[in-house]
């Protein structure tokens with residue numbers, strides 16, 4: 001059982017506030033990913049949960065019991081680090097057993113747990129090898145195995161895949177997801193890679209400047225970002241943005257003037273805005289519509305087409321405006337250099353962010369995705 005509650009958690013280093021007002025409950029069995037730009041305080045928060053950093057403010061509880069002052073080895077929490085630092089002179093089995101030996105666990109019990117973990121992580125054939133005779137991915141699996149044998153209530157992963165090459169990362173990501181599905185243990189995972197966050201998380205905690213910017217299921221953050229910052233962080237390619245002026249704010253639709261001079265009624269509650277406000281329109285690369293279904297059509301020219309096989313990303317320059325946009329197209333779309341393109345906008349497929357960067361609530365339903 002691993003239910004974690006963080007209430008008003010904050011951290012200062014030398015009087016400087018690094019982390020603040022963190023309120024978060026992580027349910028037993030959940031896979032939660034902390035994500036955010038470099039320096040936003042992800043690792044610091046994880047290390048406070050592990051007990052490797054003091055907590056300056058707030059209260060942290062595991063299964064209802066305060067753990068603020070409990071030393072790391074006495075918390076029922078196991079951590080997998082980015083640098084896996086295995087003991088080179090020990091075999092895989094010895095590396096995995098080491099922590100249990102120190103804790104004077106019974107020999108037969110050690111054997112049982114090492115065998116079980118090795119089975120889960122596909123390491124059974126490698127138990128007698130030394131770390132130098134393993135690939136990067138295998139070493140990372142041993143590092144996970146070292147934590148797995150402790151059978152902690154909560155697993156913490158601090159960017160565990162960042163030392164691996166791209167193909168191995170995908171492979172290990174699938175293995176970690178599989179491990180979570182089988183163990184149903186609480187897992188907290190830190191990464192700055194939004195793809196890792198989107199694919200692994202039950203819930204994403206997006207951190208920004210030491211605070212929580214938004215918490216929610218990956219698709220909620222993608223379709224209903226609360227701020228421009230969240231919208232820009234989640235999703236690749238990055239959401240397209242255009243500066244607009246508010247013309248007619250309303251509860252169901254808010255009309256804005258685009259740089260082209262056209263007016264678009266965006267399906268958002270813009271009641272808190274005023275006519276004349278500067279705002280930002282957001283359109284994801286796949287949210288342009290066919291010109292015959294569009295409420296507004298923008299004239300653009302192709303700058304570069306990135307042909308990725310299953311899709312093509314067309315980077316376009318808008319006519320008469322210094323703005324570039326990216327459109328996601330089918331991988332077989334034929335495009336000529338400098339081709340003229342019409343981009344269709346529909347108010348239901350756009351986001352609107354006020355002058356403060358906060359999103360106006362979208363007035364659309366997306367099946368299976370909660371706001």
Ligand SMILES: Nc1ncnc2c1ncn2[C@@H]1O[C@H](COP(=O)(O)OP(=O)(O)OP(=O)(O)O)[C@@H](O)[C@H]1O
Pocket residue numbers: 013018036037038039040041042043044045192
């Ligand atoms: N020991 C320390 N003393 C002073 N400041 C620190 C210390 N450790 C971290 N910080 C600062 O705290 C902030 C958050 O750091 P943290 O490592 O938690 O960020 P992060 O989101 O994990 O970043 P990254 O993705 O780059 O690892 C940074 O501004 C960092 O410089």
